[in-house]
Amino acid sequence: MKSSLHRFITVLLMMAFFVAGCAQPKPTASPTPTAPSAAAAPTAAEKVGAPYKIGFLAAITGGNAFLGVPERDAALMLQKEFDAQGGIVGPDGVRHPVQILIHDTESKGDVAITVAKKLINDDKVIALVGPTGSPVAMALIPVVQEAGVPLVTMVSSHATVTPIAERKWIFKVAASNIHTAPWQVKYAKAKGLTKIANLYVNNAYGEDGAQAIRQTAQQEGLQIVLEETFDAADTDMTAQITRIKASDAQAVLVTAVPPAAAIFTKQYRELGVQLPLLHNSGVAMKPFIDLAGVENVEGVLFPMGKLVAANALPDSDPQKAVLLKFIADYEAFTKNPVSTFAGHAWDAIQIIARVAQTLPDGLPIEEQRSRLRDGIENLKGFVGVDGIFNFSPEDHVGLSTKDVVLVRITNGTWEYYPEDKW
Amino acid sequence: MSLAPRFWKEKTRRNAYGLLFLGAFVALLPAWLHTPYALSTMVLIGIDTLITVGLCLLMGYAGQISLGQAAFFGLGAYGSAILTTRFGWSPWLGLIGAAVCTAGVAYLIGIPVFRLSGHYLAMGTLAFGSIVHIALTEWKAYTGGPTGLPGIPRFSLAGVPLKSDLAYYYFVWAIALGGILIALNLVNSRFGRALRAIRDSQPAAESVGVDAGRYKLQALVISALYASVAGSLYAHYLIFVNPQISSLDASIRVLLMAAVGGLASIWGAPFGAAMVTLLTLGLREIVPRISGYGSGEHQIIAYGILLVVIMLFMPQGVTVAAAHAWDRLGGWPALRKRLPRVRRFR
Amino acid sequence: MPSFQPQDYVQLFVSGLSTGAIYVLIALGLITIYNVTGVINLAQGEFVMLGAMLAVALVRLHLPLALSALGAVLAVALLGGLVHRLTILPARQAPDVALIIITIGTAIAIRGAALFIWGTMPRSLPEFSPGAPIAVWGAVLSRQRVWIMGTAAAVLLLLYLFFEHTLLGKAVRACSINRQAAELIGVDARVMGTLAYALGAALSAIGGIVIAPLTLVSYDMGLMLGLKGFVVAIMGSLTRAPAAVIGGLLLGVLEAFISGLWASGFKDGIAFLVLFVLLLVRTVPWQDLWRRPA
Secondary structure, three states, X not given: OHHHXXXXXXXXXXXHHHHHHHOOOOOOOOOOOOOOOHHHOOOOXXXXXXXXXXXXXXXOOOOOHHHHHHHHHHHHHHHHHHHHHOOEEOOOOOEEOEEEEEEEOOOOHHHHHHHHHHHHHOOOOOEEEOOOOHHHXXXXXXXXXXXXXXXXXXXXXXXXXXXXXXXXXXXXXXOOHHHHHHHHHHHHHHOOOOEEEEEEEOOHHHHHHHHHHHHHHHHHOOEEEEEEEEOOOOOOXXXXXXXXXXXXXXXXXXEOOOOHHHHHHHXXXXXXXXXXXXXXXXXXXXXXXHHHOHHHHOOOEEEEEHHHHHHHOOOOOHHHHHHHHHHHHHHHHHOOOOOHHHHHHHHHHHHHHHHHOOOOOOOOHHHHHHHHHHHHHOOEEEEOOOOEEEOOOOOOOOOOHHHEEEEEEEOOEEEEOOHHHO | OOOOOOOOOHHHHXXXXXXXXXXXXXXXXXXXXXXXXXXXXXHHHXXXXXXXXXXXXXXXXXXXXXXXXXXXXXXXHHHHHHHHHOOOOOHHHHHHHHHHHHHHHHHHHHHHHOOXXXXXXXXXXXXXXXXXXXXXXXXXXXXXXXXXXXXXXXXXXXXXXXXXXXXXXXXXXXXXXXXXXXXXXXXXXXXXXXXXXXXXXXXXXXXXXXXXXXXXXXXXXXXXXXXXXXXXXXXXXXXXXXXXXXXXXXXXXXXXXXXXXOOOOOOHHHHHHHHHHHHHHHHHHHHHHHOOOOOOOOHHHHHHHHHHHHHHHOOOOHHHHHHXXXXXXXXXXXXXXXXXXXOOOO | OOOOOHHHHHHHHHXXXXXHHHHHHHHHHHHHHHHHHOOOOOOHHHHHHHHHHHHHHHHHOOOOXXXXXXXXXXXXXXXXXXXXXXXXXXXXXOOHHHHHHHHHHXXXXXXXXXHHHHOOOOEOOOOOOOOOOEEEOOEEEOHHHHHHHHHHHHHHHHHHHHHHHOHHHHHHHHHHHOHXXXXXXXXXXXXXXXXXXXXHHHHHHHHHHHHHHHHOEOOOOHHHHHHHHHHHHHHXXXXXXXXXXXXXXXXXXXXXXXXXXXXXXXXXHHHHHHHHHHHHHHHOOOHHHOOOOO
């Protein structure tokens, strides 16, 4: 029976070749860094050091693609900018090109972990950005903590940066639910609505938002008369909405992202519920309006960063210039309307780049990562899209409720809704 | 149930050589593929091999279709995760505990389910698999809900935690090879013959005194054990589990791996696992270049087409079909004829 | 805790009925196919998704809604027939296991193709008759739900007329009752099989189109719907339409009430529990109560 053994060997060898060939995923759509262009050619005396690699994990496909695609687009935009200016220059005058290695997590925790390990071990990135969505971020935290690599997340869940003792390497650029939920609650209180319904999607993001609402409601003296959950993939929320109608809630506060948030809003209006509907920053994207239907989102309120209010800000506001430039650049690059999530990606990469500028050349990778982490932790006064960041060893988010504003959807567009209009 | 192999039989000797060869291949592969990513791919292939071997025993040899195999995988993974994180058990005890629980569940489910046959059996296993999937998603107090359970501790061998991909690679493949050895023994024993008799004709088997119900149940429990151990290994490798590992899509993936390797072929299992994994990786490279939507779950279209094609044209598995094609093209002799003759020095 | 008024119960009942109507449509497709070919088509849910997706695609090409819906149904029917010819007929002699795997493979291939062509972003179909919801005994019924129930009822009527009063329908029925006898009198069983597949696919497509304005359309919407349709078909022991109709409506209402009065996370689990119980009940030898196909 020699032939079967030969078959065995043949197939085994085929397998091995296959593995060698295919087991090296390349990053998706990351343009190779070109030599510095004429716009910023290095001077003759300038030395060019090893490139700084930043791993970028986003949900380009899967349930969170709505959030992940704008994030990826912002990363591509920044890669182009870095290429044009030739990278960043260290304190010793050495120029380092910047490579943003973009990978798709498919909105899945296990894919994110596998890709992150590859970026950490094989590509030797100095930091990771991402992933999209609180659930996947929670999965990544133990891996990153163990490997000792700074991770700048773009998610709202405050649980990613607390308890701080176990989150040494984790930072966050998106306003936490503890910064956005108070806006939902304060509006209800200002309107004299003391009984609220607390709805949330049953994953880490929703639970974090619901918890923030509970805490704020207790502080402000509002009563939560009903709590409901739904699945991120649910398509029928009639049951929950019926229960809302049967309760004595006067306002409905929701923590969810599209598509579930859009379906909920659509069915909410169809079932004829007139109570004020306050969403969380998860719906800060134009597709939410399209999916739910323009007539159904009229009057919906939600908190988000000052991106929407850029034009209405006084000129003295330090964020105004940064916001206007970001909006202009992003819309020119992608031909799409701007999105908060793109803003998160922009902030994350810019913060890493800003701190990387302080790294001298020639450090071993562990030292680079460690110093980068220390640098971010002590960064103060960074003016970003999401707000003005002031990190500290106790606070790895660096934002406050002052960086968030309330938005009203009027006639299918976002309208900045400052307190004097309530 | 006699498990003792009769060593001097031809088949047993062949199996032993094959095992040695595979073992040597696995041991030496890291010399060539040593990047952590390649190693982690091989670790996952090893885990998939275990669960596929279990399904082969159940479907190929006992002839019982199971569309819910991933449920046992999920129970093993979550069992290990919960026992080690919430109850502080050591990973080894957790693995055994999870395996015992999973085997128990399999036994309880098997009693009613194996009274069904054909389509109804398939649907029964599918329903069971979906119920487990939903339970793991909704029972948040213990399972962490749809988000999953992070922070699972790692295995330790003699006090040293298995952290590096290389160490875990050897660990997993040692267990996988052990699993193949046990399965081969089972298949060549009286137990295996009884299973095949039941598969070919249950009434005929029963007429010669084979207690079909008992053997089918044992096959189910054994396949569940394989899946459970695989699940525990997975949990302690990724240090994270989420309910998706027990979904219908996961069960279909196991089915595909078994089908590619040949449903009734234990040796086909590692090939099936490897081929499906590599196909997935390959597609992740190619598809973004064609479709505008980036990478993602596109591999499922290939899974679907592959399943249909295999069932229609290669029911014995891709390796056997490939080997037949190779033979028809002339095989090794034809290749030797084409190579230049080597003159020997005298 | 919410206090339920009578109209809330009506609300749950009515929305449960409309969901159940969809399950009935899918189950009828399954039963038609099983009756004639003996195959359980696990790809039924994907035909639902395809119907909805194609309708959306046609609407985006600026076709009027009615024409898009019709076009989508016809296209899916054609595809159903094609699936039969390509994947089922060649496997005539294969064991049951192989057939089940083949239909599963077809299902995920279709799902993958939809992902490839249309991506992951959900899409929406405009409501058939936009307007304010209708008040029914204190509950609120969106117009689309009325459409769903009306369409299901109309389809049932058409099916009845087809099978009872047309020659073709009777030929299909003959094939399902006794294939050999039918072939003896000149009915080509293979053509009937293709026809049954086309009809079954069309039924699913109708279900998908009519529910699309309510729940958004995405490439993975078919899985759950197909499985639930299957549960309902089992309620009719895969062969009897009237039992499936009642069973489907019951399942819809049961889901609505359990998720309304208790917890919604387990909504999908209800169908599987029902399935499990039904299958177990089968194992009790009540042979005479279940009429098997010949």
